[in-house]
Amino acid sequence: MAFTYFFRDLQTLELAVSHVVPYTAGRSHIRVWDAGCAAGQEAYTLAMLFAENMGNFAFKNLHIHATDIDECDLFGPIINSGVYKEEEVKRMPPKMLDKYFKNTEPGEFRIEENVRNRVLFAKHDLLSFEPIGQGFSMIVCKNVLLHFQPAERVEVVKMFHRSLAPGGYFATEQTQKMPAETAGLFEQVSSEAQVFRKAGGL
Ligand SMILES: C[S@@+](CC[C@H](N)C(=O)[O-])C[C@H]1O[C@@H](n2cnc3c(N)ncnc32)[C@H](O)[C@@H]1O
Numbered sequence: 001m002a003f004t005y006f007f008r009d010l011q012t013l014e015l016a017v018s019h020v021v022p023y024t025a026g027r028s029h030i031r032v033w034d035a036g037c038a039a040g041q042e043a044y045t046l047a048m049l050f051a052e053n054m055g056n057f058a059f060k061n062l063h064i065h066a067t068d069i070d071e072c073d074l075f076g077p078i079i080n081s082g083v084y085k086e087e088e089v090k091r092m093p094p095k096m097l098d099k100y101f102k103n104t105e106p107g108e109f110r111i112e113e114n115v116r117n118r119v120l121f122a123k124h125d126l127l128s129f130e131p132i133g134q135g136f137s138m139i140v141c142k143n144v145l146l147h148f149q150p151a152e153r154v155e156v157v158k159m160f161h162r163s164l165a166p167g168g169y170f171a172t173e174q175t176q177k178m179p180a181e182t183a184g185l186f187e188q189v190s191s192e193a194q195v196f197r198k199a200g201g202l
Helices: 010-023 041-053 056-060 075-081 094-100 150-163 180-185
Strands: 030-035 062-068 083-085 101-105 108-111 119-123 136-140 164-171 186-188 195-198
Touching: 010 041, 010 136, 010 164, 010 195, 030 041, 041 062, 041 094, 041 119, 056 062, 075 083, 075 119, 094 101, 136 150, 150 164, 150 180, 180 186
Parallel strands: 030 062, 030 136, 062 119, 136 164
Antiparallel strands: 083 108, 101 108, 164 195, 186 195
16 A cells, blocks of 8 residues: 555645645635545645635635556545544644544544545546646646656656646655746745746746
């Protein structure tokens, strides 16, 4: 099973969400792509952070497209059910666990329906260099690009650039630097995290 956990890289995700919420204010469709989502912990963390930071009306317009190559067909059923083992949720902030999960069975917790409904899983290979869609307000791709060759990384980041709406945001992990070949396509929004805004109104 891919290594991940709820609230991983929280500083990066919080910073990204703090930019995306005002950027998407008033929109009827807010599209987010979580690329390389593993079993959904990151996509659901994003959904919870958006729930904490936007009103109920805007939250209902949020669609988080969670994708992964999912070679063993394991992630889809977990994400769709929203059920996680106690060991996976016990390090979460207790307030968030109480608010967004229900203890449905001994040792099992299920994400609350309003949050579950915001996340949609699909299998997708980033190395196809074909995006799952266009007009995303934010793309998150963390702890995935490091597995690719440098030239593949450049092509994937270019694909993300094409898929973002004008002024949309791209977030990656702290140790993943923007390739020199694509640096001109984005502006880094803060020196504190690898969060970028699509440059030039394209
Ligand atoms: C370490 S996990 C990262 C999970 C999460 N993004 C995080 O930061 O915690 C890496 C994920 O990338 C996925 N992955 C690897 N190659 C991929 C590809 N070519 N296309 C899509 N996903 C891929 C793996 O299946 C795995 O779930």
